Amino acid sequence: MTVPPTESPTVTSEPSPPPGCPAHTATGPGGATRLYGADAETDPMGLYEKLRAAHGPVAPVLLDGDVRAWLVLGYLENRDVASRPTQFSRDPRVWHGWTSGEIDPATSPLVPMIGWRPDCVCADGEEHQRLRGAVTASLSQFDHRGIRRHITRFAHQLIDTFCERGEAELVDRYAEHLPMLTLTHLLGMSEESAPELVHAARDLFKATETSLASNAYVLESLERLVVAKRARPGHDIASALMAHPANLSDEEVQHHLRLILLAGYETTANLMANVLRMVVSDPRFRGSLAGGQMTLPEAVEQVLWDEPPLMVCPGRWANGDTTLGGQQIKAGDMLLLGLAAGNVDEAIRPDPSAPVHHNRAHLSFSAGTHECPGQDIGRIIADTGIDILLTRLPDITLGVPEESLTWRSSTWARHLTELPVTFAPRPPQAHDVPAPLPAPPAQGIAMPPAPAEPRNEPETRQRSEPRASWWTRVGRLLRRR
Secondary structure, eight states: OOOOSSSSSSOOSSSOOTOOOOOOOOEEEEEEEESSHHHHHHHHHHHHHHHHHOOSSOOOOEEEEEEEEEEEHHHHHHHHHHHHTTEEOOOOGGTTHHHTTSTTTTTTTHHHSOOOSSSSGGGHHHHHHHHHHHHHHHHTOOOOHHHHHHHHHHHHHHTTTTTTTTTEEEEEIIIHHHHHHHHHHTOOOOOHHHHHHHHHHHTTTOOTTTTHHHHHHHHHHHHHHHHHHHOOOOSSSHHHHHHTOOOOOOOHHHHHHHHHHHHHHHHHHHHHHHHHHHHHHHHHHHHHTTTSSSSSHHHHHHEEEHHHSSEEEEEEEESSSSSEEEEETTOOOOOEEEEHHTTOOTTOOOOOOSSOOOOOOOSSTTTGGGOTHHHHHHHHHHHHHHHHHHHOOOOOOSSSSSSGGGGOOOOOEEEEEEEEEOOOOOOOOOOOOOOOOOOTTTSSOOOOOOOOOOOOHHHHHHHHHHHHHHHHHHHHHHHHO
16 A cells, blocks of 8 residues: 655654654554554544545555554545445455565454455455345344334343432443343344353454454354254344355354344444433433424434444455545555544535434445445334333433543444433333244245244243343342442
8 A cells, every 4th residue: 555645744853752642653654644542542533534634535544553554534435435346345355464464364453353254244246245135134034013122121121220229320231231132132142141242242343452362252152153053943143044045154154143243232332322422411412302303213313423333444455556535546455434534524514513313324334235234223222222211211311520421442433431320210110021033024034943832831931040040140230330
């Protein structure tokens, strides 16, 4: 990749800034800006605007380990890259960094995010169509009303763990738990393993020294799930992938489950946290909801424009030399979709404060043939979960000054760390443990018949006990926090 010169010439006679100084950490070889470190972690949106002012809609950046890439900042440029798979491949094996020695695949924390995997995200053309068809069918087999029913029960059970106290921290105790419970249930996983699995999944997005180990843990857990579902299929996403006419291998099933779990959990948990923060901290936002001027789904779309749950999406790789946004892109170069930067591009949003909650043209779920196929499920989880919380606790308010809220950021996403709230204490409501997912509709993909449930009553009762005890353990854990 050719890195353009900086706006100001480098002065070699001056002493180097000391380690830890922003001037030392913000730029790297060739004057390219690091997309990690202090600036990226404290004010990523500000960093994007600095890059836009210096380079235009496409800017040279450095990832962890000073790995070179182009960050696409412009809205139209993002859509252009996402919509031209013949020019900008989704297959990371096109990248020249694997052979140039720029990265060590055995140790780099970037590998779980940019490495090749046998899934639809890393495929183009007919192979992409084959794999994505299986994913789309597995996600669409469930009726949305049935999914809402399970989200509703999970939401009530979580709220019951803190509603009597009159205060709660919503990120850790609600926004991160509800998507996790819903997705593991849809995938066909045991709820007992879900907390550890999601902790590992979230660690992947931090690109730390533990990311590779976390990725291995996720894959091992999903490998066990695939083996279990081959022996005893059910009405879940794992079984649907196996039964699809595309004839996915066990490895392909495993990696698509990883894709659904990671992408679905990360984006939905962040989306819920961002919407909840707006609801409890912005009087205009809450007033619109209460006054009927904005529905909750519209509020979700507004937040998707302003605070996309995934700020940077890896990645695309140039199949040949081309020009993009005034920059010379070379064959094999890596490009990153700047979803958050594109959403505030003044070319399509000259007034960022103007409401856009009726518009779904944002980049928050990417665009083109690789647009997120599970975005509707994410919206359902956020809509339903927040609606139930506001119904159960209508007087909920922010429990700390808004300026004291903090975030943690990585190259890929920005997370609200805590959202303390207060409300009038209320008694818990008794709700049953969710029943198995409903069978797919008759016109859906072919599924093996669900195994007959045992008729012996004591045995049936014995089978249900692990779920109840798991909820008891979760409740105890949350009450201790």
